[in-house]
Amino acid sequence: MAKFKYVYGTVKAGKSTALLQVVHNYEQNWMKALLIKPKRDTKGNDSVVSRLGVSRKVDYLADTGEGLHAFLHSQSCVACVVCDEVQFLEQDCIDVLWAYCKKANVPVLAYGLRTDYTGKAFPASIRCFELADEVEELAALCNCGRKGRFNYKLNQENTNSAGIEDEGVDKYRPMCGQCYYESAVKGE
Numbered sequence: 798m799a800k801f802k803y804v805y806g807t808v809k810a811g812k813s814t815a816l817l818q819v820v821h822n823y824e825q826n827w828m829k830a831l832l833i834k835p836k837r838d839t840k841g842n843d844s845v846v847s848r849l850g851v852s853r854k855v856d857y858l859a860d861t862g863e864g865l866h867a868f869l870h871s872q873s874c875v876a877c878v879v880c881d882e883v884q885f886l887e888q889d890c891i892d893v894l895w896a897y898c899k900k901a902n903v904p905v906l907a908y909g910l911r912t913d914y915t916g917k918a919f920p921a922s923i924r925c926f927e928l929a930d931e932v933e934e935l936a937a938l939c940n941c942g943r944k945g946r947f948n949y950k951l952n953q954e955n956t957n958s959a960g961i962e963d964e965g966v967d968k969y970r971p972m973c974g975q976c977y978y979e980s981a982v983k984g985e
């Protein structure tokens with residue numbers, strides 16, 4: 798049976814690059830891969846762009862669970878569904894992706910951040926952990942060389958905006974727990 802896989806990591810962990818490679822692998826074998834991202838993720842407009850310069854137009858910009866359900870069930874011969882930035886989706890969209898995986902027997906790969914810069918999990922990320930058959934962590938390195946687990950926000954003056962609005966080029970930095978504690982928690 799097809800699996801719902803959740804691949805999470807910090808900013809700069811190479812999620813988009815890994816995801817575009819998966820899509821490419823399917824398409825190279827003439828198999829149909831659907832690429833989805835949340836409508837509210839405006840970075841790259843209607844494309845997924847990796848830091849290495851590769852990009853691909855998305856097949857669907859997801860907004861509501863109902864809309865996503867209708868889109869998925871209007872498609873035929875789907876070999877795989879890949880979704881980027883899943884943390885920005887509504888929780889019911891994760892349920893729709895999971896149900897589609899199980900009903901249509903199509904593998905679904907969901908890529909996204911685990912937590913925002915305050916160290917709290919996104920609601921959609923929690924739903925992914927709850928439903929996933931398989932979970933994988935993609936790690937970026939902290940400046941100290943340890944594995945990055947947190948997203949540290951540089952220039953903390955805009956602290957009233959909750960969560961991560963945009964992975965944006967240099968607004969966030971991956972940090973290990975030790976450095977995150979020293980930089981973001983201890984001083985407050």
Ligand SMILES: [Zn+2]
Pocket residue numbers: 939940941942943972973974975976977
């Ligand atoms: Zn560190």
